[in-house]
Amino acid sequence: MNESTPEINRPFLMKSATYMAVTFALLMIGMKLGAWFLTGSVAMLGSLVDSSLDTIASVINLIAVAHALTPADKEHRFGHGKAEAIAGLGQGALIIGSALFLMAESIGRFFRPVEIARSELGIAVILVSIVLTIILVLYQMYVVRKTGSMAIKADSLHYRSDLLLNAGVIAALILSSIYGFVWADPVFGVLISLVVGHAAWQIVRQSYDQLMDRELPDEVHQRIIQEVFKHKDVLALHDMKTRAAGNDTFVQIHLELDPDLNLNRAHDIADEVELALMALFPSAEVIIHQDPLGAVPMDYSSRVTREQALATGAA
Numbered sequence: 001m002n003e004s005t006p007e008i009n010r011p012f013l014m015k016s017a018t019y020m021a022v023t024f025a026l027l028m029i030g031m032k033l034g035a036w037f038l039t040g041s042v043a044m045l046g047s048l049v050d051s052s053l054d055t056i057a058s059v060i061n062l063i064a065v066a067h068a069l070t071p072a073d074k075e076h077r078f079g080h081g082k083a084e085a086i087a088g089l090g091q092g093a094l095i096i097g098s099a100l101f102l103m104a105e106s107i108g109r110f111f112r113p114v115e116i117a118r119s120e121l122g123i124a125v126i127l128v129s130i131v132l133t134i135i136l137v138l139y140q141m142y143v144v145r146k147t148g149s150m151a152i153k154a155d156s157l158h159y160r161s162d163l164l165l166n167a168g169v170i171a172a173l174i175l176s177s178i179y180g181f182v183w184a185d186p187v188f189g190v191l192i193s194l195v196v197g198h199a200a201w202q203i204v205r206q207s208y209d210q211l212m213d214r215e216l217p218d219e220v221h222q223r224i225i226q227e228v229f230k231h232k233d234v235l236a237l238h239d240m241k242t243r244a245a246g247n248d249t250f251v252q253i254h255l256e257l258d259p260d261l262n263l264n265r266a267h268d269i270a271d272e273v274e275l276a277l278m279a280l281f282p283s284a285e286v287i288i289h290q291d292p293l294g295a296v297p298m299d300y301s302s303r304v305t306r307e308q309a310l311a312t313g314a315a
Helices: 010-039 042-068 082-111 119-147 150-178 184-211 218-228 263-280 306-312
Strands: 236-245 248-257 284-292
Touching (some): 010 042, 042 082, 263 284
């Protein structure tokens, strides 16, 4: 959920990040394929497999982001933001598959060691890949800060794990070919598979949370409460619900107002609070219901009064 930021072209940023990821992944596949044929390194194979799946995942992202940016229509009144979370789950499945493949291949090399050839070429290829990956990750991080895109965040998380993976490949090539530690290549292959698997779990967990409409973090709830009670006519609130779908955020909240207010004034207060929340969180869709003070049970679990908010520093 993004706080208010200067006006930016979110669709352009998100699409440009996906195009850049696909282009860079294809470049790295070509380089690593040649390096693997020449070196025979299982760590290099792991990096090649990872880059191949990067390409597939980035293509999925490209399609998902384009779909997620499609405006809401009569069949999808809440928009298409969850396409990003679906893409994240697809990425997670692909990454887990690559981790399992690499793990199996690396374990096999413990029993069938392979001598690494032309390690200097492999190291040069990996160094170029690291430079390309750093450029891509920096741009993706910028786009995530500006847009909050789940799909770009998942892609960036994967490419960040690639930096560690590529460092491991260099270490394996040096130790195996230069210093003669034949076990280094499969050992680093196993370690790389574990790192990739961990990245996959993070992506799957975040995507699952969005698809299951998990509540936004507590700190976001506190910012909402703080903003609501800036309005002097709000006496209490209850039944706040929040969720995210891609770059879209949804907030539902019940405001408790003076029961002697007329309908027009109650409506105006709700509109004023809604505009304040949308100014704080521009991507949010806010729905507010007005209740007279005391119309809900005093022990309502999610009820917050102005006095409670003041006591906790939220107002």
